[in-house]
Amino acid sequence: MGGKILKRYSPMVAIDVATKEAASSLFDQLTVEPRPILKIGMELYYHFGPEVIKAAQQRGFKIFLDLKLHDIPNTVKRTMFVLGQLGVDFTTIHAAGGSEMVAAGAAGLRAGAAAAGLPAPRLLAITQLTSIDEATLHKEQHVGLSLVESVQSYARLAEDAGADGVVCSAQEVQAIRQVTRPEFLCVTPGIRPQNAAKGDQKRVVTPGQARALGSNAIVVGRPITQSADPVKAYRQIEHDFLEGED
Ligand SMILES: O=C(O)c1cc(=O)[nH]c(=O)n1[C@@H]1O[C@H](COP(=O)(O)O)[C@@H](O)[C@H]1O
Numbered sequence: 735m736g737g738k739i740l741k742r743y744s745p746m747v748a749i750d751v752a753t754k755e756a757a758s759s760l761f762d763q764l765t766v767e768p769r770p771i772l773k774i775g776m777e778l779y780y781h782f783g784p785e786v787i788k789a790a791q792q793r794g795f796k797i798f799l800d801l802k803l804h805d806i807p808n809t810v811k812r813t814m815f816v817l818g819q820l821g822v823d824f825t826t827i828h829a830a831g832g833s834e835m836v837a838a839g840a841a842g843l844r845a846g847a848a849a850a851g852l853p854a855p856r857l858l859a860i861t862q863l864t865s866i867d868e869a870t871l872h873k874e875q876h877v878g879l880s881l882v883e884s885v886q887s888y889a890r891l892a893e894d895a896g897a898d899g900v901v902c903s904a905q906e907v908q909a910i911r912q913v914t915r916p917e918f919l920c921v922t923p924g925i926r927p928q929n930a931a932k933g934d935q936k937r938v939v940t941p942g943q944a945r946a947l948g949s950n951a952i953v954v955g956r957p958i959t960q961s962a963d964p965v966k967a968y969r970q971i972e973h974d975f976l977e978g979e980d
Pocket residue numbers: 748750773775800826860862863864865901902923924925933935953954955956957
């Protein structure tokens with residue numbers, strides 16, 4: 735398992751907090767080596783905009799800007815043009831918006847980065863959120879495919895439309911690898927160390943399982959940010975993912 739993996743990133747830490755002070759405190763604490771990638775999501779970005787990204791970049795962090803765009807292709811393309819100018823390393827779009835929307839988003843993102851003279855961020859397509867389980871997929875989304883088939887199908891769509899990878903659960907990584915090129919990234923949230931509270935996450939794995947299943951990167955929020963010692967929690971998760979669970 736995991737033999738084919740071409741690249742593994744340091745854990746991506748989701749800074750899902752409400753204030754600049756809380757964000758800043760986590761930035762300070764997480765200034766360790768190997769440096770995590772910081773995920774700035776809707777909560778912080780809607781509050782503080784590009785300023786919060788700059789604050790993290792100034793401390794040397796790579797940024798995953800997770801705004802999960804999902805709209806008509808023209809709107810997504812124009813918005814991605816703006817995000818392409820921020821100097822972030824990863825950003826997200828919903829595969830459920832369709833291939834035309836993902837292709838428009840990819841074009842907008844790359845054009846925005848080129849206009850700013852920056853490298854293009856990696857575009858990751860959300861497949862099925864890790865808070866969705868098989869029952870919800872069938873009963874609420876009325877999808878006839880199994881969860882893994884749905885994720886696999888979105889991964890093919892995303893790759894064909896020009897995305898660099900997907901966001902999925904590590905539980906689906908092996909199925910995705912069967913239908914995508916080896917460089918295609920599988921970034922996996924829904925990470926819970928043994929005995930950690932699942933909260934709203936449904937498709938969870940441990941950091942060591944994510945490694946064994948071939949994730950390129952794990953996204954971890956509350957198990958680090960709500961821990962009494964975020965640095966200790968990060969170091970353990972980073973060790974389990976990059977080196978393997980003891
Ligand atoms: O796009 C994401 O990062 C994402 C996709 C997904 O399917 N599931 C998911 O949990 N996430 C994000 O990953 C983070 C997980 O946080 P925790 O559940 O606290 O570890 C949150 O910031 C979510 O927004």
